[in-house]
């Protein structure tokens with residue numbers, strides 16, 4: 001039997017996949033040839049779903065901890081036993097400390113709106129601490145909003161073949177957005193030129209026609225120098241700026257200080273390479289800037305992104321099909337989310353029993369989970385529910401996260417369909433369905449297709465969907481939450497009940513029949529051709545240029561970008577994908593640094609800073625640059641030689657904008673082992 005489903009992963013591609021099922025098990029996965037973005041190919045990761053779904057250590061039954069915290073020793077219990085015990089402890093906590101003593105930690109293990117977002121309603125009902133979901137896109141979002149306003153509307157990837165100069169700026173699309181590549185190749189066939197701006201020579205850098213290897217965290221300097229050239233030598237669209245943009249004169253004045261020579265000094269780029277890049281941009285309209293979040297994951301990353309996102313505004317690129325910027329397309333999906341996550345409880349709900357919605361509940365920034373678990377008082381966090389995430393590996397300052405998870409008095413409940421570093425710390429490990437085993441509605445952040453997905457195969461063991469687990473807990477707390485009992489189809493109908501013009505033609509029945517439907521975007525789609533979609537002007541703020549200063553005590557920048565064969569840690573259990581990544585985590589070290597440190601290719605080093613230390617094998621490679629150690633992500637601690645994830649070294653101080661993560665701001669020492 002074959003079924004057409006949506007790929008649930010946290011990835012811009014949001015593919016449609018054909019899944020072959022035999023004897024109730026998924027045995028093969030291929031890309032849907034009829035989907036205009038998936039175009040018939042599955043990536044290296046999803047092709048491995050047949051292994052990923054049925055890993056030997058997948059939790060199949062509810063389990064209760066018997067060993068010490070973090071040891072991962074469990075006994076099987078029944079669902080009733082697990083849920084009764086969790087509910088009893090929750091009642092004690094709610095009685096003694098109130099709702100804020102309960103914290104959720106969730107992210108995008110599934111992009112499905114039902115299993116991804118609906119569980120939040122349970123936490124809002126009991127007045128739990130709020131989690132600010134900042135780990136990935138918060139800084140980029142804030143930078144986008146500063147110029148373009150609240151709606152994130154990127155260039156339609158299907159228009160990319162129209163672009164003539166394409167910049168892949170801090171976006172390793174050959175690994176992280178592979179379904180954009182056919183569009184890039186089409187643009188190239190039509191005469192388009194492709195530039196990559198990155199810190200190390202990844203797959204995208206090798207694919208590009210020109211690669212600019214920039215020092216980490218210095219993008220604002222390059223962007224301002226380019227802007228200066230556009231204003232002084234031509235390219236700036238003064239008509240567009242005058243009509244549709246506020247603040248551009250101040251931006252122009254700020255750029256004036258950034259000569260090519262000064263930018264070259266800061267960025268480490270060759271001045272002629274900057275001039276050539278500027279010339280290609282100002283003479284090669286339409287220009288497309290495909291920007292990634294990598295450059296935002298720095299202490300000054302938000303402002304760096306503002307500087308880069310200003311370029312298509314200065315050039316007036318948005319006026320032409322294929323021109324502009326593409327960070328995310330998520331703002332196109334104007335679903336009716338009023339009731340999805342329980343935010344409506346904050347309006348006029350009357351408290352009764354444990355139903356105590358609290359619009360003033362304290363906020364916990366997710367990148368500071370370790371601090372929240374170890375330092376918060378009044379009340380301390382007493383119960384943590386983890387779903388759709390693996391923070392013991394993926395959150396910054398992971399050593400502190402682990403110390404928090406190891407607290408004897410903290411109830412840790414983990415909902416999982418795979419074994420993870422976090423699951424090892426669970427008091428109760430609850431088996432949940434994989435998204436190929438439940439129905440859900442999917443949007444995308446890399447294209448404009450909405451999709452509906454039905455289960456391809458039955459769940460193994462006693463796995464249940466997230467929403468079932470929270471509905472059962474709600475019942476045990478006498479919470480009357482009919483929303484948690486609604487099936488996925490009913491939730492999807494509610495989400496699609498909107499009058500937004502992008503969704504007028506998309507009712508649920510039509511979507512169910514088609515499987516996937518494109519939003520009704522205006523044709524041609526030129527969202528910022530005449531200012532913001534809401535009629536206001538765009539704004540060009542003056543970016544604060546802040547780049548890494550030398551730090552003799554910690555001379556290396558520790559860069560942790562995504563690995564080609566992983567999707568965060570979601571495929572970490574698949575041996576073939578670990579093998580494709582080299583079998584064990586390794587770091588790239590530049591030959592000059594390796595010589596200086598006396599480290600040979602294949603040797604082990606200690607990488608350390610004030611937060612902790614990890615042991616890794618070295619690959620000596622000119623793909624990185626002197627002073628930068630690259631550790632591709634995200635390996636589970638479970639698979640590292642020392643049992644520790646790279647994130648024990650990364651900072652939990654937020655970046656400059658939006659409270660987002662600054663993983664790539666980590667500074668370290670490298671010591672031969």
Ligand SMILES: Nc1nc2c(c(=O)[nH]1)N[C@H]1C(S)=C(S)[C@@H](COP(=O)(O)OP(=O)(O)OC[C@H]3O[C@@H](n4cnc5c(=O)[nH]c(N)nc54)[C@H](O)[C@@H]3O)O[C@H]1N2
Pocket residue numbers: 010011012136169170171172173175176177197198199200202214215216217218219291292293294295298559561562563564565566567568633634664
């Ligand atoms: N194969 C694979 N695909 C994925 C993922 C994965 O783990 N693996 N993760 C998914 C997720 S959750 C996300 S958010 C996206 C992320 O996808 P991307 O946006 O591509 O990834 P980033 O982490 O943002 O890093 C992109 C690039 O930024 C570079 N970079 C880091 N610092 C700087 C800098 O200061 N300046 C410049 N110019 N470049 C810099 C990194 O070297 C890296 O090559 O990918 C998704 N797709």
Ligand SMILES: Nc1nc2c(c(=O)[nH]1)N[C@H]1C(S)=C(S)[C@@H](COP(=O)(O)OP(=O)(O)OC[C@H]3O[C@@H](n4cnc5c(=O)[nH]c(N)nc54)[C@H](O)[C@@H]3O)O[C@H]1N2
Pocket residue numbers: 010106107108109110115135136386387388389390391394395415416417418420432433434435466560561562567568569570571633634646647650663
């Ligand atoms: N050093 C460093 N760290 C990083 C990054 C980096 O660039 N550098 N990237 C960051 C980024 S961009 C992101 S987005 C975060 C991601 O970090 P996480 O959100 O922790 O992502 P994953 O590790 O993939 O964990 C998702 C988990 O959800 C589970 N899951 C899948 N479907 C379901 C379901 O239906 N129900 C439940 N309960 N679970 C499910 C999967 O099995 C998986 O274990 O990591 C961040 N961490």
Ligand SMILES: [Mo]
Pocket residue numbers: 010136137
């Ligand atoms: Mo992400």
